[in-house]
Amino acid sequence: MTESTAFHEQLLAEEAELRVPTFGKDDAWMLGSQMRAAAAERRLPIAIGIVLAGQRVFHAALEGSSADNDGWLARKTAVVLRYGRSSMGVGEQFRVAGKDFDRDSRLDPAAFAAHGGVFPLVHTGGALLGAVGVSGLPQREDHEFVVTELRRYLDTRA
Numbered sequence: 001m002t003e004s005t006a007f008h009e010q011l012l013a014e015e016a017e018l019r020v021p022t023f024g025k026d027d028a029w030m031l032g033s034q035m036r037a038a039a040a041e042r043r044l045p046i047a048i049g050i051v052l053a054g055q056r057v058f059h060a061a062l063e064g065s066s067a068d069n070d071g072w073l074a075r076k077t078a079v080v081l082r083y084g085r086s087s088m089g090v091g092e093q094f095r096v097a098g099k100d101f102d103r104d105s106r107l108d109p110a111a112f113a114a115h116g117g118v119f120p121l122v123h124t125g126g127a128l129l130g131a132v133g134v135s136g137l138p139q140r141e142d143h144e145f146v147v148t149e150l151r152r153y154l155d156t157r158a
Contacts, residue, residue, distance in 0.1 A: 008096045011089040018150050019124045021157075025057050031132060032058030035149045039134070044145070046136030049073045051081070052121070052129060065136045072135040075113035080120050080131040082107075087133070088116030088143040117142030119150060 020027070028050040035048050045064025050057050061069070076087040083090045091114035094101040101114035118133030132150060134142050 004092065004096055008089070008092040011086060011092055014147055015086055015089055015120065015122070018119065018147065018154065019122050020129065020154065021124050023052070023121050023123070023129050025052065028052060028057040028130075028132075031150070031153045032060060034153055035132075035134070035145075036060045036062070038149055039145070044137065045069075046134045046142070046145070047073050048134050049077065049118075050121075050130065050132045051077055054081075057130075062136075069135040072113060072115070073118070073133055075109075075111060076115055076118040076133055076135065077131045078112050079114050080118045080133070081128070082112070084120055084122070084128045086116070086120060086143065087114055087118040088139060090114040091116065091139075115139045115142075117146060119143075119146045 032048055032050050039046050039048065039062050044062060046062055047065045047069035048058070048060045079087045079090050091101055094104060094114060102109045105112065116139035117135050118131050120128055121130040121132055122128055132146060134145055137145065
């Protein structure tokens with residue numbers, strides 16, 4: 001198994017594991033606030049966003065982030081909402097298949113970015129509810145931050 005294939009398998013496992021029994025606007029506020037506090041403590045220059053049913057229900061921009069981060073966040077979120085997978089997972093799915101997302105997805109790269117940092121909010125029953133993500137760090141770090149914080153949030157609800 002190649003390193004890329006192993007990483008893709010890890011992403012699939014995370015996507016299968018990190019599912020929510022319920023998730024509404026109050027949950028978005030709690031998760032987003034937790035993420036903002038963790039990012040502020042580490043002085044991360046990121047933008048944070050949560051979308052439910054097509055509506056942005058949480059957004060925060062920390063010192064050092066910019067409007068460019070908001071653009072990246074929107075493009076990565078569009079990938080998650082289209083594919084129902086993490087933005088990093090979609091990018092890796094294309095790479096493992098020897099393809100380039102920007103060219104082979106046939107989607108407008110100005111509207112879609114398969115780079116790490118946005119994770120699907122999927123109900124335990126399988127329905128896609130929305131997405132949570134960040135932008136501002138290298139893509140694997142963006143992805144790892146979201147996964148860590150989502151896992152921590154779900155652990156406090158268990």
